Amino acid sequence: MSSTNFAIRMITVDCEDPARLAAFWSQATGCPVAADYGDFVMVGSVPALGFQRVSDVTPGKNRIHFDGGGEDREALVRRLRDLGATEHETRNVPGLTWTTMTDPEGNYFCVGNPEG
Structure with a gap:
């Protein structure tokens, strides 16, 4: 891989309750919760899944x-x-x-x- 290629290491989802979503995706994927910083929780999948608390979650269907x-x-x-x-x-x-x-x-x- 070239040093100028973009490597996806984590996909982050804006949400209201990071711990709840991380627990769901941890169970769904069979991968452990790798880090819990309160407002940001990561699941140790590849790529990693991050769940980030935001004050204003985008309404409607997600684009990705x-x-x-x-x-x-x-x-x-x-x-x-x-x-x-x-x-x-x-x-x-x-x-x-x-x-x-x-x-x-x-x-x-x-x-x-x-x-x-």
């Missing part, structure tokens, strides 16, 4: 979202729902099925898996 998945999309969706996520809809195109969800603060993410 996480895409993830696993071997059994339906079981994963159920597990994430049990952790506090909200399931919205399942879509598919040839070769891919995904479910749109939101985390406990309403941030969208997708759970998908290739077919076949």
